[in-house]
Amino acid sequence: MTEQFSTKGMIRMSAPEARVAVAKHEFQARMDYDFARATGDRTDIPQSSGEAIASLLDRKRGDIVRMSRHAARMETLAGRAIQVLDDYVVGTGIRPSIPDEDNGLIDLWERWGVNAGAEGVGSIYKVQSFALKERSAGGEAFGVLRYRAGRDDLVVPLQVQLFPTEMLPSETSFLPTSTRGMVLDKYGDVRSYHFFKNHPGSKGELLASARSETFRQGAETVVHTLIRNEVGARRGEPLLTRALLKIHDLEKFLDADLLRKILNANIAYWLEMPDLTEDEKEVLADTFYDPESGKYYNSEGAEVPPPPSAETLNAPKAGTVAKVPRGGKITTSAPADSGNTFDPFVRQIGMHIAAAVGVPLQFLLGDMSGINDRLYKAVSLQFERSVKTIRRDMNAEFNNPIWNAFVRLAYAEGKWTPPTGKTVEDFLNPAWIGQPFPNLHRAQEVSSWREEVDSQFATTSDIIRRQGDDPERVRREKLDDLKRDIEAGLAPVPAHWTDATIKKHLGWADDEIASYRALNAPAASA
Known part of the structure; x- marks a missing residue:
């Protein structure tokens, strides 16, 4: 039997004695990843074959x-x-x-x-x-x-x-x-x-x-x-x-x-009829059909009435009442x-x-x-x-x-x-x-985007990309719309545009720019 190992005892030992004690002791293996021991009796747990994914996919x-x-x-x-x-x-x-x-x-x-x-x-x-x-x-x-x-x-x-x-x-x-x-x-x-x-x-x-x-x-x-x-x-x-x-x-x-x-x-619908009596069963067992004459006879050769036919029940139409044979019982499949x-x-x-x-x-x-x-x-x-x-x-x-x-x-x-x-x-x-x-709530989404941009957590281009659009395309179209509105007289030239910017985007000559500046210059104070 393995000797009990004591860490307190090791503290009192000298270094050579401690090394001998450690060498004699049999340490138990850690169970962190020792699944084979933990699941040795579990045959229902699937295990990988260890086959490479490339060859496995080739076969399957x-x-x-x-x-x-x-x-x-x-x-x-x-x-x-x-x-x-x-x-x-x-x-x-x-x-x-x-x-x-x-x-x-x-x-x-x-x-x-x-x-x-x-x-x-x-x-x-x-x-x-x-x-x-x-x-x-x-x-x-x-x-x-x-x-x-x-x-x-x-x-x-x-x-x-x-x-x-x-x-x-x-x-x-x-x-x-x-x-x-x-x-x-x-x-x-x-x-x-x-x-x-x-x-x-x-x-x-x-x-x-x-x-x-x-x-x-x-x-x-x-x-x-x-x-x-x-x-x-x-x-x-x-x-x-x-x-x-x-x-x-x-x-x-x-x-x-x-x-x-x-x-x-x-x-x-299932129509359940009462069983025949013993006398009726005896008469029915002694009744035979003659195909040549088409009549029914008993074992003594005397003609007898035909046996009763199986009782059936036709499905009733809407608004009608079905007539059930005496002793009959109706059940439905459910x-x-x-x-x-x-x-x-x-x-x-x-x-x-x-x-x-x-x-x-x-x-x-x-x-x-x-x-x-x-x-x-x-x-x-x-x-x-x-x-x-x-x-x-x-x-x-x-x-x-x-x-x-x-x-x-x-x-x-x-x-x-x-x-x-x-x-x-x-x-x-x-x-x-x-x-x-x-977007589930469009107004709320737009408001949150503005807050992100104003707080400098995102740029306008980031927001445009989130919406599945190209920021460059949006800017081009906004500029084109602005230029058309200016040419049509529906919008003024932005105040921050310089003469060079006006020439670049609108193609105006110097005299046109000067006339526009003079027309839109603020009136001098009296």
């Missing part, structure tokens, strides 16, 4: 993506979660914001963006919407930048062709240097992608060999946005992964409750209702699904009952942070590469030149502004 992604696709297409809450994210992350579009020196580049972007999506997708903002939906349902989305020479409908010959996750194979045994459809360099960066020429799930006349054909696309012309939840993941994980089982369980419960309601609505457990159950499952997809329950169900304006504001701010995080990732992975390719190609094609003193690099990787969250 196909099944997960198929389940996620089915849920997004057929299950109400799954489709609703993706639609809510699209409404709040993309909305009417995530737009670039650049310095005021070149308003023409933004105008060129908007004109090009009308037909920026290849294969009939449409505007660049529709491309963003589809990319987000693919990113949510499939875990990732690819955009291939296509050079379109000779297209009259494109002011800059560039289009974005979207590919779903199924278009990039998970296994490329024909390429020894490829992993998960991507060829990497010695630093681990992607050099090229090998996409399927046709969707592997295409049916019809397409041959099986044609479904496996691939083509190489350089990484410099591919944009790849994905949901990466762990370091080392090369392919994305669908947003619905953790909610798939709960969504399936909820749909089964809703289908069962709907069937119960249908059966309850289809009222069925399946058990779900009672008051339906709403709490649906809400509880909805909370699991909302937590899994990162969408608040109130936004997921579209039900704001039971919360006041302060609670709504707290929930909205929480969701807004999540939306900004998704926008940050999409801007870095998807929007910036498309914008940079657009700017460089516009410059190379002679469609745009940088202002004096600026280079093309000054306009790359801009800030992006998304649609703002709706």
Whole structure:
């Protein structure tokens, strides 16, 4: 048995004696992270396999993506979660914001963006919407930048062709240097992608060999946005992964409750008749039917009346009284209702699904009952942070590469030149502004913004960006409105404008400025 260890005894020992005592003592291991000992008899606790996330996704992604696709297409809450994210992350579009020196580049972007999506997708903002939906349902989305020479409908010959996750194979045994459809360099960066020429799930006349054909696309012309939840993941994980089982369980419960309601609505009547007497049973057992004569006889050959037919009751019409046979009793089928457990159950499952997809329950169900304006504001701010995080990732992975390719190609094609003193690099990787969250109390929000600016906690540009607009665009339009009002005689020239400022913005000559100054000069005191 191990000797009892005493720290008080060590104090009285000499140094050599204390070292011997410590060496002889058997210290017990700390239990902080010793889960194997604490849970040795618990076989129900799931344990990780320890497999790398990249190889794990390679083996399981196909099944997960198929389940996620089915849920997004057929299950109400799954489709609703993706639609809510699209409404709040993309909305009417995530737009670039650049310095005021070149308003023409933004105008060129908007004109090009009308037909920026290849294969009939449409505007660049529709491309963003589809990319987000693919990113949510499939875990990732690819955009291939296509050079379109000779297209009259494109002011800059560039289009974005979207590919779903199924278009990039998970296994490329024909390429020894490829992993998960991507060829990497010695630093681990992607050099090229090998996409399927046709969707592997295409049916019809397409041959099986044609479904496996691939083509190489350089990484410099591919944009790849994905949901990466762990370091080392090369392919994305669908947003619905953790909610798939709960969504399936909820749909089964809703289908069962709907069937119960249908059966309850289809009222069925049962007519219960009294049992026959012993004599009636004996006579009925001795009655036989002769098909040739169509009559009934007993065992002695004597003709007997036909046995009584089964009593039935026709459903009564509105305003009538049904006649029930003597001794009959009417009962109706009444399946058990779900009672008051339906709403709490649906809400509880909805909370699991909302937590899994990162969408608040109130936004997921579209039900704001039971919360006041302060609670709504707290929930909205929480969701807004999540939306900004998704926008940050999409801007870095998807929007910036498309914008940079657009700017460089516009410059190379002679469609745009940088202002004096600026280079093309000054306009790359801009800030992006998304649609703002709706204001619950507009007047209160505006009042709080003014207080922030007056207290110097924020700038006017900060407030404008929060509202999903570009400060430079707002200033340009305010100045344009002011100049038009001055020219129309609806507003005076600001008193702080110098003669140089008037010449710059209004284009007046010196004599016009002098006449205006004289006309608006204060009268001299007598």
